[in-house]
Amino acid sequence: SQQGEEDPQALSIQEGENATMNCSYKTSINNLQWYRQNSGRGLVHLILIRSNEREKHSGRLRVTLDTSKKSSSLLITASRAADTASYFCATNDSGGSNYKLTFGKGTLLTVNP
Amino acid sequence: DAGITQSPRHKVTETGTPVTLRCHQTENHRYMYWYRQDPGHGLRLIHYSYGVKDTDKGEVSDGYSVSRSKTEDFLLTLESATSSQTSVYFCAIRTGISALGNEQFFGPGTRLTVL
Numbered sequence: 619s620q621q622g623e624e625d626p627q628a629l630s631i632q633e634g635e636n637a638t639m640n641c642s643y644k645t646s647i648n649n650l651q652w653y654r655q656n657s658g659r660g661l662v663h664l665i666l667i668r669s670n671e672r673e674k675h676s677g678r679l680r681v682t683l684d685t686s687k688k689s690s691s692l693l694i695t696a697s698r699a700a701d702t703a704s705y706f707c708a709t710n711d712s713g714g715s716n717y718k719l720t721f722g723k724g725t726l727l728t729v730n731p
Numbered sequence: 732d733a734g735i736t737q738s739p740r741h742k743v744t745e746t747g748t749p750v751t752l753r754c755h756q757t758e759n760h761r762y763m764y765w766y767r768q769d770p771g772h773g774l775r776l777i778h779y780s781y782g783v784k785d786t787d788k789g790e791v792s793d794g795y796s797v798s799r800s801k802t803e804d805f806l807l808t809l810e811s812a813t814s815s816q817t818s819v820y821f822c823a824i825r826t827g828i829s830a831l832g833n834e835q836f837f838g839p840g841t842r843l844t845v846l
Contacts, residue, residue, distance in 0.1 A: 651834060660735075660821055660837030661774070706773065710833055717762050717781065717825050717833050718789075723773035 622650075622707040622722030630728040637694040639725040641707030642687075648710045650683060651719065652692050655704045664692075664705075669712070697729045734758045735838035737822050743844045750809040752841050754822030756802075762825035763805040764835065765789075765797060767818040774821065780805055812845040819843070 625640045641650070649668045653661040667674045667683045667690065674681045680693040694701055704726050708719040738753045754763060765777040766789075776789030778797040786797050794816060798806045809816055822838040 649833075658840075660839050661823075661835075663826075663834045663836065666834060708835075718776065718779065719833065719835060720776075721766075721774035723771065 622709050622720065624705070624707055624722045624725040626725060627723070628726045628728070630730065631697060633697060633699055633729055633731050635697055635729075637697050637701070637727055637729070639692045639705050639727070641690045641692070641722055643690075643707075643709050644688065645709075646712040647685075648712050648716065650681075650690050651708045651710075652679075652681060652690075653706045653708060653721075655706065655724070657703070661706060694727075697727075699729050699731045701727060702729045703727060735822060735824060735836065737820075737838040737841050739841060740839065741842045743846065744812055745846050746813055747811050750812050750843065750845075752807045752820055752822075752843070754805045754807070754838060756805075756824050758824070759802055760824040760826065761802075763799065764823040764825070765795075765805065765807045766821045766823065767791065767816075768821060768840075769818050777807065777820075812843075814845050817843060817845045 622641045622643045631637050649666050651666045652664045655661045665676045665681050667681050678695045683690045704724040706721050706724045708721045734757050736755045744750050764779040766774045768774050775791045777795050780786045780799045796808045820841045823835040826834050826836045
């Protein structure tokens, strides 16, 4: 069953704007990760945030985690056309094994030049 | 996609035929995974392996079997392919970049069409 659910399903913005994607999940987690998938390619790991962390940055990426609301958000600042891709959240559930991830259905981001 | 190769990259087959997909890694990682990706369903785990000859089922394992006779290779077999198994199949390894993390690194995918 799906653990993470991304919102929105699709997002279209202009180059230079910020893009925000949200992920909600159902059970307690050890960590939450975000991945990017360019069309026709495999997923690429972007960033991991642990359950005891509230915010994390990596370059133009900012991830927040609110365990009380069971939600996370991914912010991409100053977006570029090359950021066009699908973005997935994945959770490592605290009740499960440390080596399994459960992926959401993804948000398709289109950045228009 | 460095470090993981999948073969074949594309395959068209007929219902009822057996199909084997191969995942090969060059970095000696212990954990390997097979996922399928379908529109509206995201990525779903089929089977995973935690060592040579050690495998376990994921959430959508029916109709699939796996084998891992050596660390670098993880095979996914569809014993008798059905049209519902038309999908894009991804292999992944657990890289564990961070101390408590379990980041995964994905292969390029295999697009399978069952007619």
